[in-house]
Amino acid sequence: MKRRSLKQLETELGVRLFDRQGVTPTLFGEIVLKHGERAATEFNELMRELTLAKGLEIGELRIAAAPYPADISGQHAIGVVSDRHPNLQIQFRVADWTRVVEDVRRGRVDLGFADVTEAEHDPELDVETIRGSQGVFFCRAGHPLTRQERITFDDLLDYPLVGPSYPSRALVGLPKTVRRFGVVDEVEKRFHPRILVETFHSARRVVLASPAIAAAIPSQIERELKEGLFTVLSVEASWLRANYGLITKRGRTPSPALIAHMEIVREIEREIPP
Numbered sequence: 464m465k466r467r468s469l470k471q472l473e474t475e476l477g478v479r480l481f482d483r484q485g486v487t488p489t490l491f492g493e494i495v496l497k498h499g500e501r502a503a504t505e506f507n508e509l510m511r512e513l514t515l516a517k518g519l520e521i522g523e524l525r526i527a528a529a530p531y532p533a534d535i536s537g538q539h540a541i542g543v544v545s546d547r548h549p550n551l552q553i554q555f556r557v558a559d560w561t562r563v564v565e566d567v568r569r570g571r572v573d574l575g576f577a578d579v580t581e582a583e584h585d586p587e588l589d590v591e592t593i594r595g596s597q598g599v600f601f602c603r604a605g606h607p608l609t610r611q612e613r614i615t616f617d618d619l620l621d622y623p624l625v626g627p628s629y630p631s632r633a634l635v636g637l638p639k640t641v642r643r644f645g646v647v648d649e650v651e652k653r654f655h656p657r658i659l660v661e662t663f664h665s666a667r668r669v670v671l672a673s674p675a676i677a678a679a680i681p682s683q684i685e686r687e688l689k690e691g692l693f694t695v696l697s698v699e700a701s702w703l704r705a706n707y708g709l710i711t712k713r714g715r716t717p718s719p720a721l722i723a724h725m726e727i728v729r730e731i732e733r734e735i736p737p
Contacts, residue, residue: 476491478491479491479492480492522551522552522718522719522720523551523552523553523554523720524544524551524552524553524554524573524574524718524720524721524724525553525554525571525572525573525574526541526553526554526555526556526572526573526574526575526576526724527555527556527557527558527562527563527566527567527571527572527574527575527576527577528555528556528557528558528563528575528576528577529557529558529559529560529563529576529577529578529627529707530557530559530626530627530660530661530662530663530666531627531663531679531680531683531705531707532576532577532593532594532705532707533557533576533662533663534662534663534664534683535594535680535682535683535705535732535735536593536728536731536732536735537555537557537576537728538555539731540724540727540728540731541553541555541724543727543731544720544723544724544727547723547727548720548723551720554572557661557662558661559627559628559661560577560578560627560628560630560707561628561653563575563576563577563710564577564581564582564585564588564710567582567588567710567711567712568585568587568588568712570712570715573711573717573718573721574709574710574711574721574724574725575709575710575711576593576707576708576709576710576728577707577708577710578630578706578707579592579706579707579708579710580630580631580632580706581630581631582710586713587712587713588710588711588712588713589710589711589712589713590708590709590710591708591709591725592706592707592708593707593708593709593728593729593732594705594706594707594708594732594735594737595704595705595706596680596704596705596737597680597701597703597704598678598679598680598700598703598704598705599678599679599680599681599695599696599703600619600676600677600678600695600696600698600700600703601670601676601677601678601679601684601688601693601694601695601696602622602670602674602675602676602677602693602694602696603670603671603673603674603692603693603694604691604692604693604694606674606694607674608622608676608696609694609696614696614697614698615698616698616699616700617638618698619644619676619696619698620638620641620642620643620644621642621643621644622643622644622674622675622676623643623644623645623656623657623658623673623674623675623676624644624645624656624657624658624675624676624677624678625656625657625658625659625660625665625666625669625670625675625676625677626656626658626659626660626663626666626677626678627656627659627660627661628653628654628655628656628659629653629654629655629656630653631652631653632702632706633654633702633703634647634652634654635702636700636701636702636703637654637702641654643657644656644657644676645657657675658675663679663683667684667687670693671692676696678703680705681695681736682735682736709725709728
């Protein structure tokens with residue numbers, strides 16, 4: 464709160480809200496702070512509803528995407544919707560899927576594009592599954608594993624995995640001790656790769672520069688495979704699946720811009736191999 468607006472508010476209320484240093488709230492200040500966040504949320508919701516009435520060409524689109532869906536189709540979709548509707552104000556960021564789901568639940572974004580394994584059981588959310596594809600492990604060309612005649616999943620555990628966190632379904636296929644591969648969080652029921660990153664681009668770069676291993680659906684690394692930069696590791700892991708979709712807050716009216724963006728995502732995804 465700016466000093467001027469704070470002074471005006473104190474004058475209107477006839478009470479002091481903060482001490483003279485302007486840091487510690489008084490009893491009256493604590494009451495204002497308690498209601499402030501809710502008032503701001505209600506105001507943002509009001510502005511959002513007014514924006515809906517303006518139609519597709521004017522307004523704001525706020526989207527959060529997890530690393531894999533962002534790389535596979537999410538970033539492409541942002542480019543297409545911006546090209547078709549250049550007056551839209553678009554906020555797009557990539558984050559771990561857990562943060563994406565939480566942002567949707569709290570109304571911080573209009574759309575989440577992330578793993579739906581846990582979100583589809585949340586009564587506050589609406590989920591549309593977009594992709595369910597088997598993933599593969601890959602490493603850089605010349606990696607020590609590529610010199611072995613036969614590779615088992617146990618062999619992978621001696622190397623760090625790089626990528627975002629994995630949902631609880633991954634724990635079914637992992638041993639209790641994952642060595643250098645990563646860390647199992649028994650409290651949150653998550654698997655965290657040894658090298659935790661928030662974009663697939665980062666995972667690519669780490670793999671190229673080290674003995675780290677990463678996961679992807681084959682179409683994501685098609686170019687690097689053709690250029691001989693990456694090698695797919697022939698290891699079966701049924702839990703290694705891309706299982707993502709569109710996540711929205713239940714009961715919240717989608718804007719025309721959001722409806723258009725979701726249809727663009729569907730269009731792009733239909734062109735990508737399963």
